[in-house]
Amino acid sequence: MSDEKMVGxxxxxxxxxxxxxxxxxxxxxYYLLPLYVMVVNSVKxxxxxxxxxxxxxxxxxxxxxxxxxxxxxxxxxxxxxLKPYFFNSILMVVPxxxxxxxxxxxxxxxxxKWRFRGDDVVFGxxxxxxxxxxxxxxxxxxxILGFLGIAGTTTGLVLIHVVYGLxxxxxxxxxxxxxxxxxxxxxxxxxxxxxxxIFRRILLPSSSPIIVVTVIWQFTNIWNDFLxxxxxxxxxxxxxxxxxxxxxxxxxxxKEYNVHFAGAILAALPTLIVYIVSGRYFVRGLMxxxxxx
Amino acid sequence: xxxxxLQDLIPRLVLSPSMALILIFVYAFILYxxxxxxxxxxxxxxxxFVGFDNYEKLWNLRHWxxxxxxxxxxxxxxxxxxxVLGLFLAILLDQKIRGEGxxxxxxxxxxxxxxxxxxxxxKWFLDPGIGLENTMHQWGWTSxxxxxxxxxxxxxxxxxIAAIWQSSGFVMAMFLAGLRGVDxxxxxxxxxxxxxxxxxxxxxxxxxxxxxxxxxFVVLAHLAIKSYDLVIALTGGGPGQATELPxxxxxxxxFTRNQMGxxxxxxxxxxxxxxxxxxxxxxxxxxxxxxR
Numbered sequence: 001m002s003d004e005k006m007v008g009x010x011x012x013x014x015x016x017x018x019x020x021x022x023x024x025x026x027x028x029x030y031y032l033l034p035l036y037v038m039v040v041n042s043v044k045x046x047x048x049x050x051x052x053x054x055x056x057x058x059x060x061x062x063x064x065x066x067x068x069x070x071x072x073x074x075x076x077x078x079x080x081x082l083k084p085y086f087f088n089s090i091l092m093v094v095p096x097x098x099x100x101x102x103x104x105x106x107x108x109x110x111x112x113k114w115r116f117r118g119d120d121v122v123f124g125x126x127x128x129x130x131x132x133x134x135x136x137x138x139x140x141x142x143x144i145l146g147f148l149g150i151a152g153t154t155t156g157l158v159l160i161h162v163v164y165g166l167x168x169x170x171x172x173x174x175x176x177x178x179x180x181x182x183x184x185x186x187x188x189x190x191x192x193x194x195x196x197x198i199f200r201r202i203l204l205p206s207s208s209p210i211i212v213v214t215v216i217w218q219f220t221n222i223w224n225d226f227l228x229x230x231x232x233x234x235x236x237x238x239x240x241x242x243x244x245x246x247x248x249x250x251x252x253x254x255k256e257y258n259v260h261f262a263g264a265i266l267a268a269l270p271t272l273i274v275y276i277v278s279g280r281y282f283v284r285g286l287m288x289x290x291x292x293x
Numbered sequence: 294x295x296x297x298x299l300q301d302l303i304p305r306l307v308l309s310p311s312m313a314l315i316l317i318f319v320y321a322f323i324l325y326x327x328x329x330x331x332x333x334x335x336x337x338x339x340x341x342f343v344g345f346d347n348y349e350k351l352w353n354l355r356h357w358x359x360x361x362x363x364x365x366x367x368x369x370x371x372x373x374x375x376x377v378l379g380l381f382l383a384i385l386l387d388q389k390i391r392g393e394g395x396x397x398x399x400x401x402x403x404x405x406x407x408x409x410x411x412x413x414x415x416k417w418f419l420d421p422g423i424g425l426e427n428t429m430h431q432w433g434w435t436s437x438x439x440x441x442x443x444x445x446x447x448x449x450x451x452x453x454i455a456a457i458w459q460s461s462g463f464v465m466a467m468f469l470a471g472l473r474g475v476d477x478x479x480x481x482x483x484x485x486x487x488x489x490x491x492x493x494x495x496x497x498x499x500x501x502x503x504x505x506x507x508x509x510f511v512v513l514a515h516l517a518i519k520s521y522d523l524v525i526a527l528t529g530g531g532p533g534q535a536t537e538l539p540x541x542x543x544x545x546x547x548f549t550r551n552q553m554g555x556x557x558x559x560x561x562x563x564x565x566x567x568x569x570x571x572x573x574x575x576x577x578x579x580x581x582x583x584x585r
Contacts, residue, residue, distance in 0.1 A: 024385055028399045031462065034414040035402075041417075053431045054423060106307050114304035122312060124579065129319040131571045133519050135543040135560040139329060139338065139553065140322040163318040166311050195303040224407035226522040231548075241409040245526055248413050257417060268410045275405035276398075 042066065042261035049257050065258035069247070069266060073259050076246045078235075082263055085243035089223060089270075092154050092239060096161035097218040103162070104169020104214060105207065109199050111170070112177040113185045123174065130167035137164075138231055145232060152234030160232060161222045168221075169214050176210040177203060212281045220271045240267045323564065330558035336551040347558040357559065359534050360542040363449050367538065368517035370453045371460070376509050378457065379464025380502070384494060386465070387472045397469075400462035408459065412526025415455040416442070445535040448528055452520075452536055455527055460516065464509050471505035472498065511574045518567050539563050 037054050042065055044058040052059075071081035111123050141160060142151065150156035180203060188198045229239040244267045248260045330348070333341040351357050382400060386393055403411065418424045421440040429437035441447035475498055483493050521540035528536040530545070539559060547556030 020385060020388060020390070024382075024390065024396055027382060028396055031399050031403060031458070034411075034418055034458065037418055038414050049423060053428050054417075054425075055428055103311050107311050110304040110308045116305060120579070122308065124575070125320070126311070126315055127575060127579075128568075128571070129315050131515055131567055132319060132323070133540065133560065133563040133567055135521075135540055136326050136564050137318065137322045138544075138560075139547060139557060140325040141318065143338070144318075160318075163314045166315060170311070195300060195307070220405055224409075226407065226409050226525070227544075241407050241522070244413065245409050248416075248526070249529065257423060260413060260417070264410045264413045268406050271405045271407070272402065275402055 038261045038265055042258055042265060044258055046254070046256060046258055065256070066262040066266075068256070069259045069263040073247055073256070073263065075243050082240065082243050082247065082266055085238055085240050086266065088154065088233075088237055088243075089240040092157045092161070092237065093219060093222050096158045096165065096222050097215055099158070100162045100165040100169045100218055101211065101214050103166060104171075105173045105204075105211070106199070107166070107170040108173025108175075108177045109203060111174045112180070113182060113198075113203075114195070123170075126167050126170050128167075129164070130171065134164065134227055138227075142232065151232065152237060154237040156232055157228060157237055157239070160228050161225065164228075165218050165221065168217060172210055172214045172217070173207075176207070180206070209281070212278065216274055216278060216281055219274060223271050243267075326557050326560055330554060330561050332554055334553035334557065336553065338553060343554070347554040351555050351558050351562070354555075356534055356537065357539075357542060360537045360539045363536060364518065364538050366449055367453055367456070367520070368514065370450075371456050371517050372510060372513045374453070374457050375461045375464045375513055376506065378461045379509065380468045380499075382461070382465040383468035383472055386469055397466070400465055402462070403459045404463045406459065408520075408522035409526045411455055411459045412523050415451070415458070416527050419451050419454075442528065443532060445532050448532060448535045452524055452527055456517075456520070456523055459523075460513065464513070467505055467509055467512075468502065471502050475501055507574070511570060514570050515567050518563060539566075 040057060041049055041054060043061050043063065044052070045060055045062055045064070048059060069082055071083050072079055073081050075082060075085065107126070111119055145151040145156040145160075148156070150159065184202055185198055188202055193201070223239075224241060225239065226241045226245070229242040230245075233239060233242055244263050247263050329338055331342060331344060333339055333343050333346075386397065390396065419439070419442045421427065421438070421443065426437060426439045429439075442451045479497060480493060483497055488496070519540060520538055521544070524530055524536050524538055524541050530537045530541045540563070543556050543559045543563065546552045546559065
């Protein structure tokens with residue numbers, strides 16, 4: 001943006017650059033501090049946290065809180081640790097992400113390459129569903145899940161997450177396929193290729209970027225969901241976020257901060273790893289969901 | 294011919310399950326909740342029609358006004374500070390920074406966390422007993438006091454602090470993408486006319502960011518109205534009702550206070566708030582003839 005001649009020629013400019021970097025680093029510290037506090041305090045014994053400074057490194061390093069958070073801490077009424085809930089979350093997230101992504105891809109394909117009269121109304125209705133406050137759905141959704149006999153089950157949560165993720169997945173694929181040359185599709189049609197054949201042979205091979213974006217977006221949103229988990233989950237299906245909240249807020253006696261911190265990191269780890277491994281796509285997903293929303 | 298007719302039907306058949314799900318789980322649910330808001334439902338849905346009684350009760354509740362006032366404070370600070378901070382950081386990062394690829398993910402990672410994790414972290418960080426206040430005391434600044442989270446009048450601002458930490462990096466990324474999209478020819482022309490960097494930003498670039506401001510506003514406003522998890526994890530709505538928001542109000546009236554009718558009417562008000570922001574925005578974005 002700035003021209004070479006304006007960068008770092010005079011002392012004034014150099015001072016300005018130094019100031020610039022200082023401000024940027026200070027903000028990095030601000031964003032990292034809570035994570036640092038969590039990590040550092042998750043490997044300290046409880047006494048050290050109570051008497052010591054939350055910023056200081058552990059004098060006595062221990063992994064005890066991690067072991068406890070994972071397998072023996074009191075979550076709600078049972079001393080199960082977070083482990084069962086971690087697997088509840090996995091069992092919920094994987095099918096929900098897969099189904100909503102496949103449906104979103106097909107929807108996006110239809111809405112861009114097989115347009116029909118009224119398709120923009122259909123898309124508008126799907127798009128608007130991204131933004132509804134879920135409070136509007138809580139009471140009827142509880143009724144429907146009960147009616148279907150899947151209240152309190154992982155299946156029920158998968159259904160809910162698929163439905164409320166469809167808007168975003170459809171939006172992502174629609175915007176992506178809109179830029180895909182329609183002539184290719186028409187040419188294949190003239191050659192006698194069918195609906196699914198065209199999708200599989202022509203669109204799918206070039207869809208990997210948007211698939212990654214969609215999978216990451218859905219994974220983060222569903223893993224991080226709390227409202228649906230707390231409303232429709234049961235012991236066999238409660239997700240990690242709800243269990244973490246129970247762990248942190250329910251312990252009646254001594255507050256085991258170190259265990260809470262270890263649990264919080266455990267709950268954050270899957271999305272953090274996804275973010276670290278594929279942050280670029282993560283940003284693209286946010287942008288696609290936001291700017292073109 | 295027959296085959297062609299089938300081919301014509303397939304696209305709509307493929308779309309129909311999703312459409313059916315959305316029609317039921319979104320639009321029929323909205324109608325059902327609206328209907329419930331006009332009934333005498335308490336612990337369970339019941340169908341005695343009471344007209345707008347629940348809305349009247351709702352608007353007479355101090356608890357609801359508290360939630361709305363908090364939303365106004367929280368929402369406006371959240372939107373304004375996130376936008377200003379996001380734009381500021383984006384402009385700083387846009388100065389050919391060495392290590393941008395290192396800094397950007399640091400600013401952005403909180404967005405990958407669940408609000409429950411953010412709330413848990415900030416709850417202890419802001420706790421006077423073990424958090425920031427205690428740390429300052431340990432460092433010798435014994436008169437330092439920071440107990441907003443325990444203060445009825447100030448607790449809502451701690452929700453703002455945590456929420457800004459979580460979302461400002463994301464707004465930065467939006468603005469940075471916007472800045473990178475500005476036509477460099479225009480900037481070169483302005484530089485040739487002798488405009489300073491500050492002038493270029495103030496007079497040319499920032500005005501061109503208007504669509505990004507609008508997107509950021511829409512995203513942040515709808516996140517603010519939906520905010521639920523963060524309050525639950527950070528303050529649980531307390532102390533007292535000091536950090537109650539419409540989303541937590543709805544949940545507690547519907548599921549713990551057994552006032553489903555009132556809960557449903559508060560959900561409808563939330564929907565109206567969000568739609569009055571989103572629908573004009575989507576309409577202007579999707580207007581025919583506009584290039585997307």
